[in-house]
Each structure stands twice: as C-alpha cells, then as structure tokens.
Amino acid sequence: MRFLLVFLVLLLNGSVYSQDIQKVLTDMETYHRSNPQEKLYLHLDKYAYTAGETIWFKAYTTIGLQNLFSNHSGIAYVELIDGAKRTVSSMTIPLVMGLGMGDFKLQDTITEGSYRLRAYTNWMRNADEAYFYDRTIQITNGRTDNVMTKTSVRTEGKDNVYTIQLKSLSGLPLAKRQLRYEVLSGGETVERKRGNTDEEGNLLIALSKKYGDAYLKLRFDNLEKLPVNKLLRIVPPTLANSVQLFPEGGKLLGDRINNIAVKAINPKGMGIKAKVTFTIGKDTAGVIETNSLGMGAGYIFVQPDTPVAARAAFEDGSEVDVPMPSVYASGYAITVNNQNGSKVFAQLNVSKDLVSQKEVYFVLHHLSEVIFVSKQKLSKDELVFSVDKKMMPTGVLTISVLDERFQPIVERPFFNYNLNSMLPVVLHLNKERFTTRERVKVDLSVGSDSDSIRFGAFSASVIDLSKIKDSVSLAPNIISTLLLNSDLNGYIENPGYYFGSEGVRSRDLDLLMLTQGWRNIDWGELEGNRKPKYDVEKALKISGYTKKLGRTKPEIGAKVQLISTKNFMNFVDTTSNEEGYFEFNDLLFPDSVKFLVSARDANKGKNNIDIVIDKEERASVGDNRNRGDEIEDVNAMYIDQINQSKQFFAELERQGLMEKSIAIEEVVVRASAKKKVSEYSSNLNGPGNADQVLTSEELSTCSTLDMCLSGRLMGVSFVGGVPYNTRGNVPMQIVLDGMYLEGDQLSMININDVESVEVLRNANYTSIYGVNGGNGLLIITSKRGTSAMNNYVPKGIMTVQPQGLHVNREFYKPVYDVEDGNKLSRDLRTTIHWEPNIVADKSGKASFDFFTADGKGRYVIIVEGLDLSGRILRKLVEFEVD
Known part of the structure; x- marks a missing residue:
C-alpha cells in the first residue's frame, strides 16, 4: 500500500505553468522509480571486541522511505577496515528478502585500534560512500599483543613531539626496547625510522607539523618476545575548538530576521558546549548557546551594510572569533517551524527587488518521492505554507522551493516523526530476577490487535553490562541508521541520543538538520534519465574477455566454459560477444571454491586463446566520516575487558573449544x-x-x-x-x-x-x-x-578463485539444565547470547531462550528488526542477575 499521498493545490485549468509543473512531478516520479534508495543496517552483538572473539551481525536491507524489506539486491559486501584505510577482512553475504548474516573471527594477531565496519550493496554505490553503513568499533588485543600505550604530545618549534609509553598489561614498562616505526599520511608511508624506549618505557618521536592528519605504525617485540604492531592516530596539540555558522536555507538575507545555527566542536571533532555572542558595534545583537553536542540556533536581525561580529566562549575557558557568513541584499531565505504537534510551517522570505508576481512552487519530497506540492505568487516579501504531519512518513524530508523555471532557489531538510512507523512490542521474561547459570525465556509479541498481518524478522543480543564500557543508549542502532545516517552525510555524534527511551528529541533533531549536510536529488538529472553506473546484483558473477593469442584483438564468439574444481561434471557455458566479453551470472557458491575457465574459438574449436578475467571491483575506502569515534590507546582504555576475555579464553582452551594463542616465530627481514x-x-x-x-x-x-x-x-x-x-x-x-x-x-x-x-x-x-x-x-x-x-x-584455460558467499559459523551456547549439555567450569561471557533468526508468526508471537553466565549484576536484552510493513522495532530490557 502506498503510504505517501501527493496533494496538489496548485493546478489551474489551462495554465501553462501547471502543465509544466506536472511534467516536473512526472519526471520526479520516473526518477524515483528508476533510482530507489536502498539502505543497509548491521545489528552487532556488542560494541567493542578483542582478538580471539567473533563479531556477530545480522544485516537488514530496506528499500525506500517506507523501509520495506528489499528484494532489490541479492548480495551485500561487509568489510573490516583499519585506521590506515586498509581492508583487513571482507566477505560477501547473501541477502534473502533483505536479510543476511555473517561473522568476523578476529585473529590473535590483529592490531589493536579503532576499526570501521562497512557494509553496502553494489546498487548503493550509485549514491556515495557517505551513505554506506559505516560504524567505528574498538578492537583490543590481549592474545599476542599484551602491551598498553599511553600517548601524549607537545609542541617544540617546527615539530610535534609525541611521547608513547609502552607497558605490559600487568603494568611493567617495556624499557630499553628497540622499535621500528612508520609515519602514514594519506594512506602512504612518508617516513621510516627506528627508536628506543627509556627506563620508563617511553618512546619520543618528533614529527613535522605538516603531518597533522597521520598515523604512527610501531613494530617491536613484547616481553614475551612476540612481534607486536601498533597503529596510533596522531592528534596535533595546536588545534583549537572551532565554531561554524549555518544560516537556515544557506543564506543570510539583509533587512530580515534570520535563523542561524551554530556547531561547536573540539579538536577531535566532538561537540562541545559554547556560547556565541553576536555584536553590532558595541551592541549585542544576539546570543546562542549550544547543547551538549555543540549545536544551537537563534534569530538575529542583519543589514547588508552593517558588519556583525561573532565570538564564541567555550566551557574550557577558551574563546575564538567566528567568521560571519556573507549578508545578501537580494535573494531568498527560508524559516521552518517543525515543533508544532500537528503541522509543519515554512516561511519564504524574499528581498523586495524579487517581489515580482511570478510563481514559486513549494515541493515537499524525499529523494524525488513527492509528498506535497503547492503554488503561490511572489506578491509579498513573506510567503507561508503548512503541511499536515499526519500525511508525512518518518524520516529526513526536504522542502524545495522552485522558481518559475522549476529550479530550486532554496532548500531545507527537516526530520518528521510519525509514531506509526514504529512497531509496538511487548517483551516478557519468565522471571523478574535470575541467578547465575539460569535459563531465561523471552517471549515477544509484536504489532497490535488491529494489524491484519504481524509477520516480522528480528535479532537479539544479550550483554553483561558490567563488562562493557560503551553506552548502549547512545550507540548507533537500527532507528538512527535507517532514519538518519542513511540520509545525512558527515559525522553524527551519539546517534542513539536522538531516539531515547523517553521519546524522540525533536528539537535536537532539528538542530542536527540545520548543521548537517543531507542526501538530495540533482535537479539537473531529472530529465536526463541517466542510467545508474552500478547494477543491481542478484547473485555472484565471473566475467572477462577472450582475446586472440598474444594480441589485444578480441576473440569473437569464443565458446567459454566455467568448471567447478569440486565437481568437474558441474559446468556452465556461454559465448563471448563482439568485444570478446563473456559473463557467467546468477552464480551462488561458497567462499574458497576454485574454478577452471576454458575457451575455444568458434570456427575450429582450438584453444589458442588468451583469457582475461575481470578483477573483483570493490568500493574504494575513503576517510572515516566517523573519525570522532576513533580513540587512542585502545588496549589501555579497555584493559578490564581484555583481562576478563583472557580468563574466558583460558576456559575455552581447557574445554577444547578454542585453540591456544598462536606463538609467532620471530621474523627478521634485513635490508x-x-x-x-x-x-x-x-x-x-x-x-x-x-x-x-x-x-x-x-x-x-x-x-x-x-x-x-x-x-x-x-x-x-x-x-x-x-x-x-x-x-x-x-x-x-x-x-x-x-x-x-x-x-x-x-x-x-x-x-x-x-x-x-x-x-x-x-x-x-x-x-x-x-x-x-x-x-x-x-x-x-x-x-x-x-x-x-x-x-x-595450457592455452585457453586458467584457474580462478573469486570471493564466494560467506558460510556462517554457529554461536556457542552453554546449556546448564541437562546432563549432556554444553558446560563451562567458569563462564565469563561478555556476549551472553546472540539470536539472529527470530521470526514472528502471523499473530506476532516469537520467543527465544538462553542461560545467564557467572557474572552478576545488570544484563540487557537488545531486540531489533522490522515487520513486513517496514515498521521498525528496537527494544531494550534490563534485568538483574544475583
């Protein structure tokens, strides 16, 4: 059922403009059908990991503003990327009705640090990397690393001097230790040097200030004589707090009261409280104070020929002058009021020279999916329109004001929240309090009695809160990802903050809309009917070219076979086209399978052919847009979790459920x-x-x-x-x-x-x-x-091993209430339970169960997912373990 309604109040019989705007609306609808928005979210079992653990995830892929399960793409790519933008692990997962699963086993030798977990479909590449699922997670190493760092920095002349203290996890300094280090800038190694620690384990490195956005890669042996790699983010000490000003609609209009937004951040890109004072001469024209995330907004009156100064004062006592945006004597500005409970109001402010009686069009849409249109004449310098919120879905919507030539003159995003987009759920536990190693049974009932169909797909993780440092309520979740991150570019700090247990923070969301870039259509492409660069992928493919032996000229019409080395009787064949191109598509095979590709010419059946296989193309890795979530000295920050995991791993090793930590042989590579x-x-x-x-x-x-x-x-x-x-x-x-x-x-x-x-x-x-x-x-x-x-x-034959589909592993679940169940003598799990396959039946019922561990205190159950109508579910339930 189509949720959105197009409400036209502008069409006048016989109007040329009405006919033209109808063409624009038709073009928008055609564009929307040809370029549906696909979104992807990964529900993770927890928020920080250590070497030897597994990252478990459930993938939810949706289509359009209504977040319906996507049948668009059949496969997705998931990548684990380190701080130096190197993909350390990747997988291809199948998507069935928009759902998929996977897991990354973190090797004992993984370097500690802040990593990115990125996921996307090939179709999503037609937009921008900024709209991929991209989340920063922390990974520690207490298996083969066993070293903590403490980093500080100071300025000396033309250099920044970094002091890196190295200690074992038990606190012993790595004294008089020789190290090799590299400076990585822009993804390239720009310096290679050696150094030594002092008696306290301190390493001093002087770096030119030109390396302001770089990483240090250290190599040394720990106290156990095992080689260790460290990747440390460089944070220059000279950066100061900063403030940006954002006029609503993008322009300050003279002789008008303008709404202006403020974004204040610290050197690490995190929001910071600030007070911005605007002055005209010696008079105060306005004061704006930000919230805890560094965002605020307020109204000031400006004139084209009267300079306005702005100065920001921060919580830490520092102050800074803030550049003012230009003031325009001619132009348009917009003010939107989204705080009314039933309607959204928008006012177009027009300079007097543009009050021309020409027509302008207010278009409310989401990526060309039109929700509302109205028309007014530029008969005065203030035009107002309103839209009933009941007809609007939840998400980031855009108001575009078009001129008489149907080109945007001003645009403004805002966030609308419709309670009907959330899936009601009742979650019931078999007891209020539990003891250690006791069975917990969870019953879910989703939807309401008025729903005719209550099917849905969900996943659940259970975490011992005493063992994690991260805030469950502030972290990215299915609501913030599908409704915010998929439509906004740039860093969103604490995305879970906007959708707390007490409800949606509408005022803070509006501040976010005023200070954040958003995903929008290119109006110039509406009539072009441009074919997307990246196709929808329903399955895997192997493609390439047949060429005449030793030449670049294509071998046309060659008979090409793809043969599985697992079963030589299992093969498919095709014929290369006039460019020599051939393709085997609609393939489904697991990872690590090898194939033989053979080719013979069309005329004599000879194999005197060169075969060139296309390289598997993946999206390039850009800068981390969530760099504010990166931290230094990860092992030191999560030392408690490392020590707990070491005890847990020791128990798994005794039970034969985990291999012992790999003792790496010393490798000396001389010049x-x-x-x-x-x-x-x-x-x-x-x-x-x-x-x-x-x-x-x-x-x-x-x-x-x-x-x-x-x-x-x-x-x-x-x-x-x-x-x-x-x-x-x-x-x-x-x-x-x-x-x-x-x-x-x-x-x-x-x-x-x-x-x-x-x-x-x-x-x-x-x-x-x-x-x-x-x-x-x-x-x-x-x-x-x-x-x-x-x-x-042999001529005309070659071996290929493309990346196949990931084969999921099974999450280990101890069982304590039966004689032959899986048991641990010491149960120190952090992820108590991971349940990726919860399916609600037609009456909305589902259930799962698990056993508590030996840890006492607060546990939390996190359930996320969607129903067939695209309604989103996120439910957190805490319970006590004695």
Whole structure:
C-alpha cells in the first residue's frame, strides 16, 4: 500500500505553468522509480571486541522511505577496515528478502585500534560512500599483543613531539626496547625510522607539523618476545575548538530576521558546549548557546551594510572569533517551524527587488518521492505554507522551493516523526530476577490487535553490562541508521541520543538538520534519465574477455566454459560477444571454491586463446566520516575487558573449544634480503616481507621447482610434488605473479623463469589473504621480461578463485539444565547470547531462550528488526542477575 499521498493545490485549468509543473512531478516520479534508495543496517552483538572473539551481525536491507524489506539486491559486501584505510577482512553475504548474516573471527594477531565496519550493496554505490553503513568499533588485543600505550604530545618549534609509553598489561614498562616505526599520511608511508624506549618505557618521536592528519605504525617485540604492531592516530596539540555558522536555507538575507545555527566542536571533532555572542558595534545583537553536542540556533536581525561580529566562549575557558557568513541584499531565505504537534510551517522570505508576481512552487519530497506540492505568487516579501504531519512518513524530508523555471532557489531538510512507523512490542521474561547459570525465556509479541498481518524478522543480543564500557543508549542502532545516517552525510555524534527511551528529541533533531549536510536529488538529472553506473546484483558473477593469442584483438564468439574444481561434471557455458566479453551470472557458491575457465574459438574449436578475467571491483575506502569515534590507546582504555576475555579464553582452551594463542616465530627481514626479492612481487605484505625467501641464485641447481624447494623450506614438506604446511599438515596455496594456482601445478613452472619464492606461514603474514591464507602460501615471482605462465599453463584455460558467499559459523551456547549439555567450569561471557533468526508468526508471537553466565549484576536484552510493513522495532530490557 502506498503510504505517501501527493496533494496538489496548485493546478489551474489551462495554465501553462501547471502543465509544466506536472511534467516536473512526472519526471520526479520516473526518477524515483528508476533510482530507489536502498539502505543497509548491521545489528552487532556488542560494541567493542578483542582478538580471539567473533563479531556477530545480522544485516537488514530496506528499500525506500517506507523501509520495506528489499528484494532489490541479492548480495551485500561487509568489510573490516583499519585506521590506515586498509581492508583487513571482507566477505560477501547473501541477502534473502533483505536479510543476511555473517561473522568476523578476529585473529590473535590483529592490531589493536579503532576499526570501521562497512557494509553496502553494489546498487548503493550509485549514491556515495557517505551513505554506506559505516560504524567505528574498538578492537583490543590481549592474545599476542599484551602491551598498553599511553600517548601524549607537545609542541617544540617546527615539530610535534609525541611521547608513547609502552607497558605490559600487568603494568611493567617495556624499557630499553628497540622499535621500528612508520609515519602514514594519506594512506602512504612518508617516513621510516627506528627508536628506543627509556627506563620508563617511553618512546619520543618528533614529527613535522605538516603531518597533522597521520598515523604512527610501531613494530617491536613484547616481553614475551612476540612481534607486536601498533597503529596510533596522531592528534596535533595546536588545534583549537572551532565554531561554524549555518544560516537556515544557506543564506543570510539583509533587512530580515534570520535563523542561524551554530556547531561547536573540539579538536577531535566532538561537540562541545559554547556560547556565541553576536555584536553590532558595541551592541549585542544576539546570543546562542549550544547543547551538549555543540549545536544551537537563534534569530538575529542583519543589514547588508552593517558588519556583525561573532565570538564564541567555550566551557574550557577558551574563546575564538567566528567568521560571519556573507549578508545578501537580494535573494531568498527560508524559516521552518517543525515543533508544532500537528503541522509543519515554512516561511519564504524574499528581498523586495524579487517581489515580482511570478510563481514559486513549494515541493515537499524525499529523494524525488513527492509528498506535497503547492503554488503561490511572489506578491509579498513573506510567503507561508503548512503541511499536515499526519500525511508525512518518518524520516529526513526536504522542502524545495522552485522558481518559475522549476529550479530550486532554496532548500531545507527537516526530520518528521510519525509514531506509526514504529512497531509496538511487548517483551516478557519468565522471571523478574535470575541467578547465575539460569535459563531465561523471552517471549515477544509484536504489532497490535488491529494489524491484519504481524509477520516480522528480528535479532537479539544479550550483554553483561558490567563488562562493557560503551553506552548502549547512545550507540548507533537500527532507528538512527535507517532514519538518519542513511540520509545525512558527515559525522553524527551519539546517534542513539536522538531516539531515547523517553521519546524522540525533536528539537535536537532539528538542530542536527540545520548543521548537517543531507542526501538530495540533482535537479539537473531529472530529465536526463541517466542510467545508474552500478547494477543491481542478484547473485555472484565471473566475467572477462577472450582475446586472440598474444594480441589485444578480441576473440569473437569464443565458446567459454566455467568448471567447478569440486565437481568437474558441474559446468556452465556461454559465448563471448563482439568485444570478446563473456559473463557467467546468477552464480551462488561458497567462499574458497576454485574454478577452471576454458575457451575455444568458434570456427575450429582450438584453444589458442588468451583469457582475461575481470578483477573483483570493490568500493574504494575513503576517510572515516566517523573519525570522532576513533580513540587512542585502545588496549589501555579497555584493559578490564581484555583481562576478563583472557580468563574466558583460558576456559575455552581447557574445554577444547578454542585453540591456544598462536606463538609467532620471530621474523627478521634485513635490508639485504629485501633487495633479493623482485620489486614486482605480488606479496600483499610487500616484497620480502615473508617467513623465508629463496632467490633465483639459490634455485639454479635443480631441474624442477618442486624438487628444488623440497628440503629447503622451513615448515614445508612436499607430498607428490604438492607443498604442505607442517603446522596442520595442510596443502599450501600457490600464487604465481598474483594468480592462484593448484598445488600440483608447481612442477610445471619453468625454474629458469623464477625470480624469487616467498614463504608465508605465520598469521602476521597470511592474515592479509583471508581465507586463501589459512594454510600458508608460496608467493612465486617470475623474472621481468619473461612469463613463467607461458611455460606451463595450457592455452585457453586458467584457474580462478573469486570471493564466494560467506558460510556462517554457529554461536556457542552453554546449556546448564541437562546432563549432556554444553558446560563451562567458569563462564565469563561478555556476549551472553546472540539470536539472529527470530521470526514472528502471523499473530506476532516469537520467543527465544538462553542461560545467564557467572557474572552478576545488570544484563540487557537488545531486540531489533522490522515487520513486513517496514515498521521498525528496537527494544531494550534490563534485568538483574544475583
């Protein structure tokens, strides 16, 4: 059922303008149908993690302003990104009716720090990265790291001097310790140096002030002689609090009372309380005080030829002059009142020279989905219109005022809240208070008696509040993500604040609308019918080109087959087009599956064809728009959680439910060793960054490559010519010049064409390869000017291993009330329970159960999800464990 109604009060019979505005509305409707807005939210089990834990998530993908479950996209991409904008892990998850699940296992060697969890569909790339799901989470490491940092900074001349204190988790300083460090700026390494800590574990690093937006990457050995990496965000000490002014509608109009918004932030980008005083000469023209998030607004009267000064005073006692926006003698301004309970009022202010009797159009819409239209003549300098809130949905809506040529002259977003967009829920527990290790049964009833259908999909997490530092009420949630973050760009501090248990903070939301950029349509594209750049993806695909052997000319009409190496009888075929392009689409296969792609020409059936496979394209990683949520010294801040997790992991290890922490072998890569490795090495860690390196000089005495490597590689054995990692006795992955090969193809590589062989066995090198690196890798680089592939790869055939669909793991659930149930002798869980598959039946009923842990105090149940009408559910229930 269509929720929105288009209410036209402007159409006059026989009016040319009426016909033209109707065309604009038709174009908007066509644009809306061709460019539906897809949104994505991840419900996480908790808010901060440590190495060895798993990030569990449920994906909700919706379409349009009504937040209906999306059937648009069939797959989504989820990425874990570190502070240096490097994707450390990624997965592709299937979406069924807009729903999906996944989990990231955090390796023991992961670097502590602030990470981004980013999710999007290919269709969402047609908008902007700013509207992807993008959340900053904190990850600590108490498995192989065991080091805390404490960072401070001061200014000395042209440099900023950073003092980084290194201590073990028990508080012992890492004294007289040699370190290597890099300065990363703009995603590139700009400096590499060495340093030493003093008796107190302090490392002093002097950096030029030009590196104001950079990271420090430290490498050293901890007290257990294990290699440790640290990535620290650099915060210059010279930055001051700042204030920006935002005239409502974007322009200060002279000889008018103008509403002007204030945004005050500290050097880390977080809101700060401030008082801004406006003066004309010695007279005070107005005063605006901000809320705790640094936002405020007020009215001042300005004149074109009278200068206005502004000065801000902050809570910390500092003050700063604030640049005033320009004042215009001619133009338009708008004032919107959204605080009335039943209507939204908007007033268009017009300079006297523009009072022309021409027509203007008020259009209320969301990304071209029109809700209301009215028309007035510019017969006076103030025009007012109003809209009934009952006809408006919940979300960020835009008022666009169009001139007689139907071009926007002023626009203003505002947030409308309609209670009908929230899903009523009653959550009942089987008891009011519980003891440790007791079963908790949760019954849900969603919807109301008047609903004809009450189906819905939900997920729930249960957290021991005593074990987390983060605020559950202020964190991003399904309401703030689908209703705010998906339509606003830039950093939104504490998004959960706007939708608290006491209700929606409408005044603060309006301040947010006045100070935040928002997602809007490009009016110039309405008539263009521009085809979106990125297609809807229903499933996976493998594509590429067939070319004449050794040439760039396409091989037209080639017969191409895709064969699964799991079952050679399972294949699909296609034909390349006039450009040599071929595509296998509608594929569904799990991660780590390899395929053979073969091609033969159309005329003689010969395989004298070059095959070029398209690289998997992912969205580029830009700056973290939520950088205000990044913190320094993460291990130190979450030390209590680290110590609790270490105890919990020890119990899991005793029960055989978790492998012991990996003891990484010491790796020393000397400058001379790096020089032996080809600079063209495809090693993702960088040429020479490996556990062992063999060069062409060391391989010159053997007839075949597998014979030459046998007995020379530490921790590698050969069975039938296939390399096996002795740690687990598993076959290793071969990578030749960036291409993945089967292990039995090693002997076919011409040894005279090999420049170097790099062995990657330990997690600090293999983790960057994800699932492909689980068993270790041999990275082989051919000599420049030759191609080792030409000596062994059959013509017209190649091996590919695209990223497949993630295979979900099972959340561990202890059971204490049956004899043969899963039990722990010490149960110190932080995430008490994770339930991603809650489905309400036609009467709105659903239930789940779990057991409390050994921790006493307050627990919280967080339930989120949607029903089939797009109504959003978020419910928090706390209970006591004695």
